[in-house]
Amino acid sequence: MEEKIFITLGSQKFQFNRLLIAVDKLCEKKIICGEDVFAQIGYSDYVPQNYRYNNFLDREEFSMEMGKADIVITHGGTGAIIGAVKKEKKVIAVPRLAKYGEHVDDHQLQLIKQFDDLNLICPCRDTDELAEAIETVKHTRYAAYESNTTTIVDSIEKYIEELV
Template identity: 70%
Template sequence: MIFITLGSQKFQFNRLLQAVDELIEKGVIDDEVFAQVGYSDYEPKHFEYKQFLDREEFAAQEGKCNILITHGGTGAIIGAVKKGKKVIAVPRLAKYDEHVDDHQLQLIAQFKGQNLICGLEDASELEEGLKFVKEHDFDEYQSNTKTIIDSIERFIEG
């Protein structure tokens, strides 16, 4: 099952939803697909969706999926990789009024460089991304929270 989550910020990401619809129509995607579409106004034709999910609904959809497709939001990416999900991240871009700037390109590049996700630069690469995640083994996410806390404690202790 593929779960698409587009976050809760007030930006649309119609381009990504349209790309998924097109791949389903072409028969490239034959998995069940469910999307949390957020503020997008594109209405998917070939998969189920809901504008927003509560925590329980989100956890249920994420739990069922083996592939998670998302925007370049840190929270969505980290949440999924912590659960061992195969993640495809596509950046929201300012030129399409999907965000105020293109910082998601850098975030995605960082996660991709650590072999944690399949990071794409554009929704047009989605077909290749789906093939890649089905064959690729990603590294396990390692939290650095303890390292940061230890560093802060050492600083405070002087």
């Protein structure tokens, strides 16, 4: 059985054509099955040839597509990564890079490294390594995401109690 793949590129006004093209090439080479891929392509202007896509999804559609997926391929944005690992998806994170006009700087490299250091995701620093990353996530167990919201709320409550 083929793994279902959901690609999310976020909603910022930057293209990420490089990633979409890499996925198209993997579909052409039959490394992945285009029927098992759906992408939310955001502001990218590359039109996928071998898999389904939509520019933007509403919250419900987004949740439904991610829910069907075994693997989520995303840019290196914190929200996209956390959203996927919270749903216990295997995540491949590919950084947007300034030199390709995909972002204003290369901060996503550092974000991806931090998530990788926590063993939450599979980093894919170059789209040429995407096939290898897909194979890696199929056979790797990642750590469960643990929110630290409760810790923050508890510390704020404790601070307020100390003031009173």
